[in-house]
Amino acid sequence: MKVKYTHLAAAAVLFCLSCSSTNSSKHAIDALPATALQPYGRHTLNLAQNLELISSAVHFGYTFEGNESRIFASIPNGNGHNYLQYELDGVYQKRIRVSGDSADPIVIKAPTGGKHTVWVYKATEAHTGPIAIEKVTGKNVSAIKKPAAPVIEFIGNSITCGAAADPSEVPCGTGEYHDQHNALMAYGPRVAAAVGANYIVSCVSGIGAYRNWNSDGPAMPQVYEKIDFQDNNPQHWNFGTYTPQVVSIALGTNDFSQGDGKRERLPFDSTRFINEYVKFVQLVKSKYPQARIALLSSPMVNGNNRLTLQNALTEVKAQIDARYPADKPVALHFFQPMQASGCTGHPSVEEHDVLAQELVPFFNQLLQPGM
Known part of the structure; x- marks a missing residue:
């Protein structure tokens, strides 16, 4: 009997070890x-x-x-x-x-x-x-997954990217260009959070509507369809992935840029800017036929150029509204002037908050039913 009991005890011990192993695997x-x-x-x-x-x-x-x-x-x-x-x-x-x-x-x-x-x-x-x-x-x-909510796509340049905004770890003028990037703290994600929307950010530093910061292209109209905004990449982005209710476009800062001062730079061409911008808005509308288009000016363009940019965007709106009379009209927002204090004159993280607060009422209105 004693031997039998020993065998039973051993079996019980093995069974308990097996239970313990099973329980621990559940919490592995x-x-x-x-x-x-x-x-x-x-x-x-x-x-x-x-x-x-x-x-x-x-x-x-x-x-x-x-x-x-x-x-x-x-x-x-x-x-x-x-x-x-x-x-x-x-x-x-x-x-x-x-x-x-x-x-x-x-x-x-x-x-x-x-x-x-x-x-x-x-x-x-x-x-x-x-x-x-x-x-x-x-x-x-x-x-x-993200909860269901209206979608805003923010298209733009380095400002939209949150580039040069955060020198908290790597000071301005040191490290690599992307060491000061902070996309989450840029105005777009901040606005989306404030108005209860989901968002996509489609941006490239230095890019413009018809020319870039220090080159003649490829500008945003040539790279927007590429998955990574690289002109030589054959892979296209699937625009059926999301359906934005609003598409915000903020281009123009780099079209006005004087570049690095070494490469020849022609004066800003308003006619070409307007023509290329209109074509780009048409491209965006072909991807998202039901989206409301919003055009933003630039907080980094000041003086006479600020007025020139505002006039150009007003003309873009007029042409698009005339070509698509059945669609909702293009919305415009002109930023208040800003002397940005981030790296290389970009808005800082704190200044992106200022931009976002300025934009929240504008986007809130665009997201209202019937707007």
């Missing part, structure tokens, strides 16, 4: 593959089935339990770096440097246990290069 660290994420903004899945974040402020969300989760991110340039930024439980945290020579995951730490929500954003613009997400790990990690 889970892996969420990139294919399960639900990004918002320009993105693609590469051949390795990693999620490539392309456009400024493209973002994805997930939840996890406990104190820690990990994001496995990489960039194609082994000698370069890029930036993500994130919110934890609705509170903005910081930018995160992604180095090409590091295989270490990004660790997201929560101050308490329980369930947490994370939103991860690309802090830099498309021309900085993609950031590839392989997977996210954590206890009971699960992907979430």
Whole structure:
């Protein structure tokens, strides 16, 4: 009997160990593959089935339990770096440097246990290069999607990108150009948050309507359809992915630029600017026939050029409204003059807040039913 009891006890011990193993596996660290994420903004899945974040402020969300989760991110340039930024439980945290020579995951730490929500954003613009997400790990990690809401697409240049806005970690005049990018704190995402909208940011630093900061092109009309706004990329963006209710276009700053002073620069050509801008608005309308078009001026264009830009945008509106009499009229907003204090004369993070506050009533009105 004693021997029999020993065998039964051993069996019981093995059974309990099995139970313990099963229970622990339920609470093991889970892996969420990139294919399960639900990004918002320009993105693609590469051949390795990693999620490539392309456009400024493209973002994805997930939840996890406990104190820690990990994001496995990489960039194609082994000698370069890029930036993500994130919110934890609705509170903005910081930018995160992604180095090409590091295989270490990004660790997201929560101050308490329980369930947490994370939103991860690309802090830099498309021309900085993609950031590839392989997977996210954590206890009971699960992907979430953006709640249904009206969509605003913000098209523009470096201002729209949030470029040169944040020298908090890398001072102005040092590091690489994208070291001061902060896409999430640019006026577009701020406006969208304030009016309860989702958003897409389609921007390129230095780009214009008919010419760029220091070149004759390719300008926004030539690269808008390309997934990463690169003229030589054969891959086009699928415009059926989102249906914006409002498309905001803010071009003109770089058309007025004098460039670097070394390359020959002809005087600003109002006629060409208007013609190319009208063609671009028509291109946008072909992608989003039901969207309301809003044209913004530039807080960085002042003096006589400010009036010239406003007159040109007014003419663009007149021509589009005449060509599309059945559509909602083009909306205009002219920024108040600003002496920007960010890097290279761009609006700072704080000044983007000023721009956003100025724009909120304008976009609120555009999102009203029937407007």
